[in-house]
Amino acid sequence: MTEQLAARGVTQVAGVLLDIGVSSPQLDQAARGFSFSKDGPLDMRMDTTRGETAAQWLNRADEKDIREVIFTYGEERFAKSVAAAIVDARGREPFGTTRQLAEVVGRAVRTREPGQHPATRTFQALRIHVNQELEELEVTLPRAAGLLEPGGRLAVISFHSLEDRIVKGFIRERSKADNLPRGLPVRARDLPPPQLTAIGKAVKPGEAEVRRNPRSRSAVLRVAEKIGRHPHPNPLPRERGNRGEGAR
Numbered sequence: 001m002t003e004q005l006a007a008r009g010v011t012q013v014a015g016v017l018l019d020i021g022v023s024s025p026q027l028d029q030a031a032r033g034f035s036f037s038k039d040g041p042l043d044m045r046m047d048t049t050r051g052e053t054a055a056q057w058l059n060r061a062d063e064k065d066i067r068e069v070i071f072t073y074g075e076e077r078f079a080k081s082v083a084a085a086i087v088d089a090r091g092r093e094p095f096g097t098t099r100q101l102a103e104v105v106g107r108a109v110r111t112r113e114p115g116q117h118p119a120t121r122t123f124q125a126l127r128i129h130v131n132q133e134l135e136e137l138e139v140t141l142p143r144a145a146g147l148l149e150p151g152g153r154l155a156v157i158s159f160h161s162l163e164d165r166i167v168k169g170f171i172r173e174r175s176k177a178d179n180l181p182r183g184l185p186v187r188a189r190d191l192p193p194p195q196l197t198a199i200g201k202a203v204k205p206g207e208a209e210v211r212r213n214p215r216s217r218s219a220v221l222r223v224a225e226k227i228g229r230h231p232h233p234n235p236l237p238r239e240r241g242n243r244g245e246g247a248r
Helices: 002-006 022-026 054-058 061-072 079-092 098-109 120-131 131-144 162-176 205-212
Strands: 013-018 150-156 196-198 218-227
Touching: 013 131, 013 218, 054 120, 061 079, 061 120, 079 098, 120 131, 131 150, 131 162, 150 162, 162 196, 162 218
Parallel strands: 013 150
Antiparallel strands: 150 218, 196 218
C-alpha cells in the first residue's frame, strides 16, 4: 500500500478497508486448489508464482508440524488423527490433488458439525499456513493505520476467529496511551498519546444478509479512527449493534 500510494504522490488517506477473506472465485475454481469438493491440484497459494504448495509441504513436513498447523489454524479437534492419516497416506502415494487429501481427512475425522465437510478445517488450516495469512495481517495492520490522516478510518472485515482476535487486539493496543508495566516512575504527560479509537462494536451480518450470501455468515467488521485534531466529517455512531448489514 505504501509503495503504490507513494508512486501516486499520496502519503495519507481518509480510510483503508481490508477485506481479508478468500474470494469466491478462488474457492470455486478447482485449479486453485482451495476446494475440498472439486478435484484439482493441491496448491492453495494466493500467489502461484512463488512459495511452496500445500502438496509440497504436506509431502515433506513432520507429523508434529502437520498436527500443530491443523490444530492451531483449523481448530480441528481431530488434528492428531488427521496428521497421522496424512503421513500414512503419503507413504503409499505422495499428495498431489485436493481429492486425495479430502478423502484421507474424511476418513480420519470421526464426527463433524451438520452441513460441514469433514475436511473443512484442515483445508482452512493449510491455506492459512501456506500463505502466512496471520503474519501478513500482523504486518499490514500497523502499515494501514500509519497511512491514515487524523480522523481517518481503518475498517477490517475478517472471516476467522484467529484473524478477528488479531484485529481486535491491534485496535485495543493502539487505543491505549499507556502500554508500560504498572509502577514505573513515568508521568502521565510524558506518555505517548493513543493512536486509534474503536468506533462502535463489532458488526456481523444479519439474517437477511446471510440468506443472500451464505459465505458472509462468519464475517466480522471492526472499525477504528485515527486520533487527531481533524475529526471525520461524517462520523459513524459510537454505538452500533452487532446484527447490522455491514459485513459482506
